[in-house]
């Protein structure tokens with residue numbers, strides 16, 4: 001997420017300043033090879049539009065709002081161009097939002113048409129058919145052969161908040177179980193659910209009570225399904241009565257936590273526990289949903305049917321929209337007027353979402369996610385043979401990540417190398433994102449519509465950037 005970008009940018013800046021004094025110089029040399037319109041370097045001082053914007057941002061925007069250095073001027077599918085005319089391949093997709101790419105023509109057309117009709121009424125004041133139809137579509141798409149209902153909101157965090165509200169109302173219980181390393185947003189309740197202190201939670205408490213964290217399985221670090229289930233058992237015996245738990249919320253593939261995939265047997269065990277104790281099972285599909293992993297919802301890989309599914313990001317194709325879809329009897333628990341908001345399910349975003357779902361179907365984006373992911377994995381596994389710093393390659397579909405370690409045996413995280421790789425990639429024209437609880441995982445989130453040529457060009461840049469960053473790191477270690 002953005003703080004990650006900020007954290008990584010700060011780390012990269014520190015490396016540039018303290019550890020890799022030639023990084024800036026090399027980056028500038030690379031940039032100077034780019035086509036006209038890039039940086040003008042006068043007496044070693046950059047006077048690019050990007051630099052000017054960075055300075056203005058620092059003066060006008062709070063430093064808590066992190067951002068990287070690429071100030072965008074235009075974007076198309078999997079590429080974007082900055083204000084200095086420099087081209088980038090986008091392996092971030094606005095943090096898993098642009099599964100259908102930047103400015104997909106069908107999404108743009110739907111938005112333009114809706115803008116001609118009406119832009120806002122507030123669904124509670126003057127409702128519209130497109131909201132109801134999108135609810136019908138999500139009810140049909142979400143896992144589970146039972147009646148469902150959908151509520152629309154604006155952001156992922158807002159949808160998670162509403163899923164918890166609904167689960168509490170339905171069960172008349174208050175406790176919620178989330179997982180270590182999980183990320184669910186930046187509002188106070190979603191921060192309580194989030195299982196990572198920096199950069200998200202520090203300094204922002206107190207958070208709402210009655211939230212408990214259990215271990216998320218991560219076989220690479222020795223946390224098996226069995227161990228994670230023992231941890232839940234510990235929680236149920238030591239901290240919270242399962243009969244007081246309203247909901248268990250889980251990302252079937254952790255996003256910010258480092259693209260850890262919850263094993264199917266773990267998800268099945270959670271389902272059983274929820275059934276046994278009357279707990280609402282919530283799948284947070286904000287990052288992993290809408291075809292990203294090769295299925296419409298990432299939990300479908302396990303065959304487990306959750307009670308509620310939270311969507312956002314990819315659903316709106318770049319326009320703010322989120323939803324909670326779930327069992328009709330649970331969704332209907334709250335009293336009339338208890339759910340909603342001024343902008344939730346605004347007509348423009350709803351129009352974009354209809355187009356997104358049409359594109360996912362028409363362009364076979366679930367199958368495309370699988371093939372994009374395969375190409376990424378093949379390349380990364382080949383690189384891992386050359387570079388022992390790649391400790392693990394993992395993910396599902398086109399939600400692919402690799403973990404960078406100092407030593408493949410100890411698996412000690414290498415956050416510095418990760419930050420150096422981000423710098424190297426950006427200077428070569430590739431936008432990458434890091435993640436992971438130790439800031440040592442690189443995640444690849446290219447649009448699913450990325451052409452094969454652009455994908456392999458991006459992977460070439462990634463390989464070169466990693467070789468350069470790793471080479472420099474080992475040179476530094478030797479020195």
Ligand SMILES: Cc1ncc(COP(=O)(O)O)c(C=O)c1O
Pocket residue numbers: 001095154155156157158160183184185186251255256284285286287288312313
């Ligand atoms: C799994 C997950 N849940 C919730 C959120 C919060 O979404 P938003 O930033 O739209 O509030 C995110 C954002 O990255 C996410 O990855």
